[in-house]
Amino acid sequence: MNKVTNINHAIVKERPVTTLDQKPARAEGRKDPWSQLLVKVGKDQDRQAYHSLFEHFAPQLKYYAMANGMASHAEELVQEVFVSIWRRACLYDWQKAAASTWIFTIARNQRIDMLRKMRRTSAEMPVETEDLWQIPGEDDNQPITSLHRLMSERRVRESLSQLPEDQITVIAKVYMEQKSHQMVADELNIPLGTVKSRVRLALSKLKVILQDQNV
């Protein structure tokens, strides 16, 4: 496991999530080494920082592309994502998203874009991928507090380590292999209801499910 995880675990032990105030969340943000590097790329066009990010994220991204059935375009996707990281690093705000989350959303959008280009019909679609799937921190309307985003990042890592393998397997297939819940059910040869309940259990741990929210 890498540094980020260790730091996060240390902080979680010190202070339970529910009693966190703004200060430790900010401190944590500063400690996330990848977010720090990304800020340097944005501010100073720091190529050394950029290279460190490349070393860390490129092999993840390549696997992501390959797991998605884009084996023959995997390197192309990694390249495009990194060119995009360089160009938009100036828009990156560590208070709004951790670097890993920001990079994940760029990779996701790049994949959608590449698939769109591959199946392009003669007609153009009037809306672009980024109109439909935004990169966190780049939408200015009602920005979410940094506190929330940083907490969610840490909470996800923490909660995920406690989830049973069968729940993680299902989530991995949705995120890494772009499988619908139905496709996951077919592949694992289990009922769709079971897939959905596994995902729901996992998401309630991650507090994505509404139960605890006042809406």
Place this chain on the structure above:
Amino acid sequence: MTRHHPDSLTLMEYSAGNLSEPHALCIRLHLDKCSHCRSRVDTLDSLGAVMMEQQPKVSVSETMFDDILAKIDSVPALEQPTKAVPKISLLQKLLGEDINNLPWKRQLGDVSVLDITEKFPGQKEQVVLQKLVAGGKAPAHTHRGTETTVVLQGAFSDQKGVFNQWDFVVLTDQDEHKPVAVGCEDCITLSVLSAPVKLTGTFTRMLNPFIR
């Protein structure tokens, strides 16, 4: 404040990038006005990042970093993105018109529709805008396949409750309802129909999701 939200599993498929463009559009329109769901999506995006981090790694070609540097050096600074892009709304960008000035096609009674499927080439779903005049009633009907709807203007009510602007609702063939436009504005919705609709039988009947 919206009260009807997309379900967590749908948001997860959105965050993973697995939804079709029309479905993503419904989610996006809702997210723009719902901070609650935005924060759920933030968490899900983080989940995606953590999943990616925990998967195997595959080494990339040795020359790739240099190739990338060559690429970024060949792009003039002028093309760098800036934040100050004047924003037109997503709907306006899609429709090219104010929503009330569209070439609506009057169907039965209080209902008008506009099929905008052609805005999404290469998609399997049918995408339609529907308008119910203020105070108007749509006849009782069920749905074919799954219909995902987001309210763009005004509000409608049925036996399940009141659906206000930016509310999100999924109806299946199990749901029979009889929507009424409430409030003083025409109620306009965007709907995505998952089952491809075959234009057999009466054209109008099939085309109009409010009345099937």
